[in-house]
Amino acid sequence: xxxxxxxxxxNLRAKAPLVHNITNFVVMNFTANALLAIGAxxxxxxxxxxxxxxxxxAGALVVNIGTLSPLWxxxxxxxxxxxxxxxxPIVLDPVGAGATPYRNNVLTALLEAAPPAIIRGNGSEIxxxxxxxxxxKGVDSTAxxxxxxxxxxxxxxxxxxxxxxSGAVDVIVHGNRTAxxxxxxxxxxxxxxxxxxxSALAGAFAAVVTDPFEAAVSAAVTMGVCGELAYRAAKLPxxxxxAFLDTLSDISPAHLAELSKIRLE
Ligand SMILES: Nc1ncnc2c1ncn2[C@@H]1O[C@H](COP(=O)(O)OP(=O)(O)OP(=O)(O)O)[C@@H](O)[C@H]1O
Ligand SMILES: Cc1ncsc1CCO
Ligand SMILES: [Mg+2]
Numbered sequence: 053x054x055x056x057x058x059x060x061x062x063n064l065r066a067k068a069p070l071v072h073n074i075t076n077f078v079v080m081n082f083t084a085n086a087l088l089a090i091g092a093x094x095x096x097x098x099x100x101x102x103x104x105x106x107x108x109x110a111g112a113l114v115v116n117i118g119t120l121s122p123l124w125x126x127x128x129x130x131x132x133x134x135x136x137x138x139x140x141p142i143v144l145d146p147v148g149a150g151a152t153p154y155r156n157n158v159l160t161a162l163l164e165a166a167p168p169a170i171i172r173g174n175g176s177e178i179x180x181x182x183x184x185x186x187x188x189k190g191v192d193s194t195a196x197x198x199x200x201x202x203x204x205x206x207x208x209x210x211x212x213x214x215x216x217x218s219g220a221v222d223v224i225v226h227g228n229r230t231a232x233x234x235x236x237x238x239x240x241x242x243x244x245x246x247x248x249x250x251s252a253l254a255g256a257f258a259a260v261v262t263d264p265f266e267a268a269v270s271a272a273v274t275m276g277v278c279g280e281l282a283y284r285a286a287k288l289p290x291x292x293x294x295a296f297l298d299t300l301s302d303i304s305p306a307h308l309a310e311l312s313k314i315r316l317e
Pocket of ligand 1: 175191218219235237238241243244247248249250272275276
């Protein structure tokens with residue numbers, strides 16, 4: 053099995069898929085900019101009155117529960133049901149899973165109603181989602197991605213989803229396939245919305261790549277390689293955030309493939 057990183061990024065840029073995001077107030081702007089920079093076309097829409105129509109014209113749906121409230125949850129359910137019905141890939145970012153019972157309950161209902169193609173979260177979010185009794189510290193991880201592999205496998209088996217766990221090493225599992233991606237820099241944890249962007253990029257790749265495992269790996273590598281290149285130019289969070297967007301738009305497909313550090317099993 054190989055991952056066609058070069059072709060996948062070329063394909064993404066050629067098709068510029070519309071990615072429908074229902075995401076949180078904190079990261080909306082950064083996520084839209086990250087999607088534009090890589091070559092996708094973002095739209096943020098959460099009203100229950102329009103999500104079905106929006107997802108119908110999109111290539112993928114990204115649902116992120118970062119700042120949820122009941123009306124938004126209604127929109128998430130409608131959008132996910134329509135995506136499932138029309139065969140659009142869904143990416144779910146379980147932001148803050150394990151922090152409060154409300155988040156856990158909403159996530160359980162969403163997962164059961166419409167299983168996502170890709171679930172992308174940090175270590176403690178994935179542990180919590182799989183039912184471990186773990187207290188997530190707000191939206192930040194309290195667990196290593198590599199300690200969450202068992203939880204990721206259990207979730208993948210239960211919902212049939214690719215599970216992508218971010219951290220110093222990103223671990224991506226689907227059935228008996230596993231990818232370890234060791235790109236990225238620690239400064240990425242000091243800019244809010246890096247994980248949310250990782251999920252949004254997974255949506256952009258899933259819109260143009262048939263295999264969701266391949267899409268999730270391509271997104272994680274893109275995040276990590278662009279993080280490393282941005283860090284060459286900027287070593288503090290504010291300037292790094294901007295350098296990261298610049299790098300997403302500047303990275304060539306060949307350079308992405310060349311700098312990738314993937315181990316596949
Ligand atoms: N210690 C690290 N070293 C290198 N890269 C890292 C490290 N920690 C996280 N990353 C990278 O940072 C990105 C975001 O991952 P992270 O686990 O911080 O997401 P998150 O907690 O969901 O973020 P947020 O909720 O703030 O958006 C991923 O691309 C991941 O590979
Ligand atoms: C800080 C924060 N709080 C809710 S969502 C969010 C963005 C990172 O996930
Ligand atoms: Mg997150």
